[in-house]
Every structure is written in C-alpha cells, then in structure tokens.
Amino acid sequence: QVQLVESGGGLVQAGGSLRLSCAASGGTFSTYAMGWFRQAPGKEREFVSAIGWRGRNIYYAESVKGRFTISRDNGKNTVYLQMNSLKPEDTAIYYCARGRQFNSGSHDDSNYAYWGQGTQVTVSA
Secondary structure, eight states: OOOOEEEEEEETTOOOOEEEEEESSSSSGGGEEEEEEEEEEOOOEEEEEEEOOTTTOOOOOOTTTEEEEEEEEEETEEEEEEOSSGGGGGEEEEEEEEETTTOOOOOOOOOOEEOOOOOEEEEEE
C-alpha cells in the first residue's frame, strides 16, 4: 500500500522560505518519478514541479522557476520542495504525488496514481 505524507507547510511572510517534505512508503520509491502540485482556493490543481526517477530530469512551472527547487533522497524515501522568495500567490495546499515507474517525470496529473493528503502553505503580504 502506497502512502505519501507531506509536511513542512505553514504561514510565512512574503519573501520567506519553506521546505516541504514528502515521505513515501510502499513500493520502491527510487524507481518512480515524483511530483508536486498545488491547489489554491477556488482554482484548479496545478503542476508545480517534478523529478524523474533517477533525479536527472527536473521540471518546474514557469511561475516557480528560479524560486523553487525539487530534490529527492532515495535513501530516505523522501522528496523535497525548497521554496524561496515566496509570494502571496503561492498560497495553496501543496500535494506530492507518485508518478510512473522508470519515468522522467511529467506535468500532467493523470500520470500520477498516488497522492498525499496535502500541506497548507500560506504566504502573507
């Protein structure tokens, strides 16, 4: 049974930083692409970042490029999202998701079968 548990969300002022973590259990974490998505109130869920199973392929949404960094630690079965220079428009629930096996990663949420419960990120102006 695959489980994904996010942590690290919270309230931060604009310009601040947060690091989200997503701990995975079940399955062989190191063989799967992983992704981060977010959903703001009244908006559809959107892609934030993805990392391939080997960690070589990394993708970012244009809105976070240069501010967010995705990484993974296969020894800890954990994927991270370092978020710097946060803006009020980054406020959302952030979800991690497990992608396809032996895949380089994707922005398309239909490629992700398992999702965490989400962690709230609130950025005040």
